[in-house]
Amino acid sequence: MANAASGMAVNDECKLKFLELKTRRNHRFIIFKIENQEVVVEKAGSPEATYEDFTSSMPADECRYAVFDLDFTTDENCQKSKIFFIAWSPDTSKVRSKMVYASSKDRFKRELDGIQVELQATDPSEMSFDIVKARAL
Numbered sequence: 001m002a003n004a005a006s007g008m009a010v011n012d013e014c015k016l017k018f019l020e021l022k023t024r025r026n027h028r029f030i031i032f033k034i035e036n037q038e039v040v041v042e043k044a045g046s047p048e049a050t051y052e053d054f055t056s057s058m059p060a061d062e063c064r065y066a067v068f069d070l071d072f073t074t075d076e077n078c079q080k081s082k083i084f085f086i087a088w089s090p091d092t093s094k095v096r097s098k099m100v101y102a103s104s105k106d107r108f109k110r111e112l113d114g115i116q117v118e119l120q121a122t123d124p125s126e127m128s129f130d131i132v133k134a135r136a137l
Helices: 012-024 051-057 095-111 129-136
Strands: 029-035 038-045 064-073 079-088 117-121
Touching: 012 029, 012 038, 012 064, 012 095, 029 051, 029 095, 038 051, 051 064, 051 129, 064 095, 064 129, 079 095, 079 129, 117 129
Parallel strands: 079 117
Antiparallel strands: 029 038, 029 064, 064 079
16 A cells, blocks of 8 residues: 555545435535645545635645635636646745655545546646636546
């Protein structure tokens, strides 16, 4: 279960919540954090939550992983949905934290089967709704 490179385990609740988001759409977003060498669920947003609710739930100076289920309409007027994986690593966070999150990201992302778009952000402007929507299309 643990990643040899970073020694990071992934709590089963992470996979369970992600599965609920992907299949039953019980959550709009999930924020994960690393705690005691394990990735755990920090917060899950209700299906009615907005992108603004999601971004305001992200800590300003700590790293996090997150998934967001984006519903959007294409130029052809088709309703679509894409699941984003966001690696949040603000410039103001501690160097050690950034290193731990960076070294564990790929291993954690592999646990979440069904991610369609990945986004790396170091400040809020890099994960603005306009950027996310542009990446979805």
